[in-house]
Amino acid sequence: MRILAIAGSLRRESHNRRLLLAAAELLPPGADFELFADLKAVPPYDEDDDLVPAPAAVARLRTAIAGADALLVATPEYNSSIPGQLKNALDWASRPLATSVLRNKPVAVIGASTGAFGAVWSQAELRKVLAAAGARVLDVELAVGHAAERFDELGRLADESLREQLQETIDALLAATQPRAIAVAA
Amino acid sequence: MSTTVDTTIDTPLLPAGTWTVDPVHSQVAFAIAYHVGTFRGSFAPVAARLEVGADGEAKLSGSASVSGVKVQDENLAAHLQAPDFFDAERTPEIAFASTAIRPSGDELEIAGELTIKGTTLPVTATGRVGEQRTYMDRPYFGLELRAAIDRTAFGLLWNNPLPNGEPALADEVSITAELFLTRA
Numbered sequence: 001m002r003i004l005a006i007a008g009s010l011r012r013e014s015h016n017r018r019l020l021l022a023a024a025e026l027l028p029p030g031a032d033f034e035l036f037a038d039l040k041a042v043p044p045y046d047e048d049d050d051l052v053p054a055p056a057a058v059a060r061l062r063t064a065i066a067g068a069d070a071l072l073v074a075t076p077e078y079n080s081s082i083p084g085q086l087k088n089a090l091d092w093a094s095r096p097l098a099t100s101v102l103r104n105k106p107v108a109v110i111g112a113s114t115g116a117f118g119a120v121w122s123q124a125e126l127r128k129v130l131a132a133a134g135a136r137v138l139d140v141e142l143a144v145g146h147a148a149e150r151f152d153e154l155g156r157l158a159d160e161s162l163r164e165q166l167q168e169t170i171d172a173l174l175a176a177t178q179p180r181a182i183a184v185a186a
Numbered sequence: 187m188s189t190t191v192d193t194t195i196d197t198p199l200l201p202a203g204t205w206t207v208d209p210v211h212s213q214v215a216f217a218i219a220y221h222v223g224t225f226r227g228s229f230a231p232v233a234a235r236l237e238v239g240a241d242g243e244a245k246l247s248g249s250a251s252v253s254g255v256k257v258q259d260e261n262l263a264a265h266l267q268a269p270d271f272f273d274a275e276r277t278p279e280i281a282f283a284s285t286a287i288r289p290s291g292d293e294l295e296i297a298g299e300l301t302i303k304g305t306t307l308p309v310t311a312t313g314r315v316g317e318q319r320t321y322m323d324r325p326y327f328g329l330e331l332r333a334a335i336d337r338t339a340f341g342l343l344w345n346n347p348l349p350n351g352e353p354a355l356a357d358e359v360s361i362t363a364e365l366f367l368t369r370a
Contacts, residue, residue, distance in 0.1 A: 063244035
């Protein structure tokens with residue numbers, strides 16, 4: 001089991017990266033966690049550059065997604081939406097659309113913001129983008145508002161209720177990676 | 187007052203026997219209003235089996251592959267197969283099984299259960315029976331079914347609002363099944 005985590009903000013002290021690292025601590029034994037570190041290196045999407053081989057950072061992104069059983073994406077909120085570089089990276093990952101590495105990939109979206117609402121509008125937009133790309137987007141939301149005050153000195157979520165919600169999100173994501181038989185009437 | 191109910195189903199329109207489908211000349215198609223136009227596609231291959239007893243009692247069952255959905259754009263075909271719509275990875279087929287077939291004027295009324303994306307709901311189709319012919323001692327005929335369903339009842343919820351707030355894609359979908367049936 002391999003979970004690929006992508007933080008939508010780039011800065012070193014990103015609250016969303018901290019949120020993903022807090023999530024990593026809640027994974028069960030045997031589940032591998034990888035934090036994608038190259039988001040900043042992904043070039044602006046240009047169909048003229050969407051060739052084989054892909055730009056190096058794009059190839060690393062696509063390989064990381066393809067090798068993961070599920071994605072956990074944490075996004076901040078910029079102007080009521082997702083950061084441009086995160087959208088740009090997903091645009092690269094979603095090509096070619098019919099056969100992309102995002103297709104059928106289980107994804108959970110979470111988010112942190114310094115405001116009161118925890119990036120809920122951004123999370124909604126991110127779920128929409130991922131679903132349009134063909135991902136298996138979980139119907140979950142984790143809104144960490146006032147993010148600057150939410151983590152303890154060890155990087156864990158200080159709030160018990162938020163920690164439980166994060167655990168439920170992770171459990172749902174892990175469950176979504178399991179094959180699920182649905183009976184089809186003959 | 188008698189409590190006896192006559193359950194004999196009289197379907198003189200359907201010829202007796204067991205009939206299977208010629209998949210190359212059969213299709214299950216859909217049409218749905220999109221903006222000011224109609225979005226159409228089909229599912230292939232189709233499997234179906236019709237059994238008509240000597241007493242006229244008939245049963246139709248069939249399925250069609252969602253993985254083989256065909257529309258005029260490969261990206262839209264991929265979107266239809268995604269979890270947003272049919273989720274072909276987990277539910278690769280749609281299926282139908284009749285519960286009652288009875289004449290309705292010159293046509294048939296076919297009640298049954300339709301399964302899409304793991305949800306089974308009752309649906310009633312109208313059926314038109316074509317002329318029966320025979321080639322090399324094997325009889326065959328065409329059967330065309332039409333039904334209308336609400337896609338949202340089956341969990342196919344995707345939509346995008348237009349600038350005026352109206353949804354881009356309708357909820358009601360018309361489904362047609364054109365079956366080329368050959369006696370097994």
